[in-house]
Amino acid sequence: MLHLRLITPAEQTDEVVRLIEDTVGTTHLAVIPGAAREPAGDLVMCDVAREAGDMLIAGLRRLGLDDAGSIAVENIDLSLSRRADKAEEDAPGEGADAVLWEGLTEATHEESTLSVTYVAFITLATMIAACGVVLDNAILIVGAMAVGPEFGPLAGICTAMVRRRPRLALRSLTALLVGFAAAMAVTVGFSLFMDAVGLFHRSALEGKRPNTAFVYAPDAFSFIVALLAGVAGTLSLTSAKSGALVGVAISVTTVPAAANAAVALAYGDMSQTLGSTDQLLLNLLGIILAGTLTLLTQQFLWNRRQQRP
Incomplete structure (x- = not known):
């Protein structure tokens, strides 16, 4: 699994959340309005199966979030969650075979x-x-x-x-x-x-x-x-x-x-x-x-x- 930590301008948060929700293989979505100070905006966090990670990151970049806000990606070494297991099952392919091109x-x-x-x-x-x-x-x-x-x-x-x-x-x-x-x-x-x-x-x-x-x-x-x-x-x-x-x-x-x-x-x-x-x-x-x-x-x-x- 991958953990995404995003800083989104307030006017883009809903669009970013919809993208995450529409991406198969995502879970543990959290939104903290107004938490970010530099750059100013909302803090959005989620976990995503590795095999779905590249597609989600590419979508976030198409929204211009890498310019207007921030995209940080971390590997999760251990995740004890049924929702995480379900997300990995739903995502297409195997995580070991996925290439994170970005x-x-x-x-x-x-x-x-x-x-x-x-x-x-x-x-x-x-x-x-x-x-x-x-x-x-x-x-x-x-x-x-x-x-x-x-x-x-x-x-x-x-x-x-x-x-x-x-x-x-x-x-x-x-x-x-x-x-x-x-x-x-x-x-x-x-x-x-x-x-x-x-x-x-x-x-x-x-x-x-x-x-x-x-x-x-x-x-x-x-x-x-x-x-x-x-x-x-x-x-x-x-x-x-x-x-x-x-x-x-x-x-x-x-x-x-x-x-x-x-x-x-x-x-x-x-x-x-x-x-x-x-x-x-x-x-x-x-x-x-x-x-x-x-x-x-x-x-x-x-x-x-x-x-x-």
Whole structure:
């Protein structure tokens, strides 16, 4: 279930209440006249089944409530109510399959914003991965994958393509490209520093690396894994039951490939630099392709389910 807390101008309250009452899957409607001060208006609260939430939120936005008032949405972890159970039974579809498009757009908007924190995380992840490739340490590689925040902009691009939001696409692409460029540039400097103090050695990079050689040797499995990870990551963002995003993060070699390219570039090893860059681009392409197709499939299936009597 979702809990909606709305601030409505007094002249719109009746219209908002009618919309809520006409939406299948809503319950626990409460109206407190004149309770809101900023912006001034009435406070309207209700609970709605997750599978009916996107339709109700879209209707509220059509009324202009996001401009004239406020729409706040919260997940309800526990609701002990027969009316809530009845609302979920009446709403079409299953809550776990429902996609809250407005929520997804907002979440990916925040996750794909180029910020100091985002750049710091992706830079730190790339530097950790640089240590991993030089030491041929798979644990450091996995740790770097988990730290990397790059799935946010990738999900933003997928969402923007499906929802036709060019500004979100530009924001996400900017965060992705600038983030990786900054991370790789800092990692080149970091590698040179570590070499100067005797902690990195070119021989370690160019020697046998059975645990990390895959980051600069892309093959068919690289693209297949990226496709599968793109599907899993998208489902983890849209589903109410999945918490698999960390697992997705450690299944693709975006950050380690960028790190290996940076270290190889610092040593002038263009073969590994190009191989790692190919690995990076292959993974990014696979995730974006799979994520977009997953969202399109979810949209198609949900629309068909909504049209059934």
